[in-house]
Amino acid sequence: MVxxxxxxxxxxxxxLDNERVHCTFAYAVVEGKQPGRIYSDNNIxxxxxxxxxxxxxxxxxxxxxxxxxxxxLSDYLYDRENHSNYFDLYSSSQKWILKLDELLADNAAKLSRQLFQWNHSSLPSIANFSEMLPEGFELKRMDADLFVKYSKEIDSSYINLWGYPNNFVSNGFGFCIMKDNEFVSICNTYYVRQGFAxxxxxxxxxxxKQGFALITCSEFIKHSVNNNIKPIWDCDDGNERSKALAEKLGFQSVxxxxxHWWHENKSFVESYLKKFNYQIN
Structure with missing residues (x-):
């Protein structure tokens, strides 16, 4: 293996193309937009x-x-030193799902997810969401300083996602609502590939439940449309709140x-499975 x-x-x-892989993060690594590694049976x-x-x-x-x-693959997945405290393992085909069921057995949970694509005809319905912004709140585009603030205060995984702030500014984008210089709602590119976010x-x-997510997401979508980028929404099948928000914004499940999901904290896995109504054996 190389x-x-x-x-x-x-x-x-x-x-990837032969199997119509939809995973944005995989292409993000291949295109060099976000950090990662690739292992294969042959380098040519x-x-x-x-x-x-x-x-x-x-x-x-x-x-x-x-x-x-x-x-x-089995050796890599079972070697604890290859991972932080978790990994999300996606597959290109049903054959791989079955193969991973064999390799991982009960060492990983199997989750159901939905992929959404945005319907361009929904643009008029979201065009004026930003007008709902209450007085005292400010809508901003994410820049390098806000990226650093977000990584420190909200989601430290963005350092691994993007490597450094300028990479996010160059290859990604996002919008946030601020109040008194503190984050209220933030909509960022989680992963990007050519033509998709x-x-x-x-x-x-x-x-x-005050409409802030609708505002930040609508700005994200409008920016995507203006730059010929297709926005992608992906969430757990049991996350009804996320699915409802996606539909309000004009996304359709496709x-x-x-x-497969492994996490070192088994109680955390059990809590997640209960939250999103998975049957626990």
Whole structure:
């Protein structure tokens, strides 16, 4: 098994395209927009691969019958030193879902997710959401300073996602609502690839159910449309709040799929599964 050099990342595109991989993060690594590593059976003409995004999202794709690759994959996944405290493992096909069921057994939870794409005809309905912004609140585009503030105060994983602030400013984008120089609601590019941007939205608890998420997300969508970027929404199938927000913004569900999730804290996994109504054995 080989780890590809960054100059060889493009060699994996055909494997992803052949199986119509939808994972934005995988292409983000391949295109060099966000940090990650790629392992494959061959650096010139690969038939299967493991793409590892530094943030903890992984994708396995290609041939499921390569014994040496499957052995490598099993060793990699079971080696605790390869991961932080969790990994999200996505698959390019149902064959890989079944193969990973065998490899991981009950060592990882299997989650159901929905992929949404935005309907361009919804633009008129979201065009004026920013006018709902109450007095005393300010809508801003995320810059390097706000990225640093966000990474320190809200989500430290953004350091692994983007590496450094200027990379986010150059390859990503986002919008936030501020009050008294503090975050209220933030909508950022979680992952990006050429022509696509996956949405990450968070609103502080005391400001929820007041329309702030609609405002930040609508700005994100309008910026995407103006720059020929397709916004992508992806969430757990049991996250009714996220699905409802997506639909209000004009997103339509286009795919249901499964993925495997490992976390070192088993009680955290159980709590998550209960929250989103998974049957726990």
């Amino acid at each position: 780890e590809l050099k960054s100059s060889e990342f493009n060699n994996i595109i055909q494997v 003409k690969p038939t299967c691969c493991l793409i590892v995004c530094k943030s903890g999202k992984y994708l396995v794709a290609g041939d499921t019958n390569n014994a040496s690759f499957n052995e490598f 996956e949405i990450d939205i968070i609103t502080k608890e005391q400001f929820r 795919e249901d799929y499964q993925m």
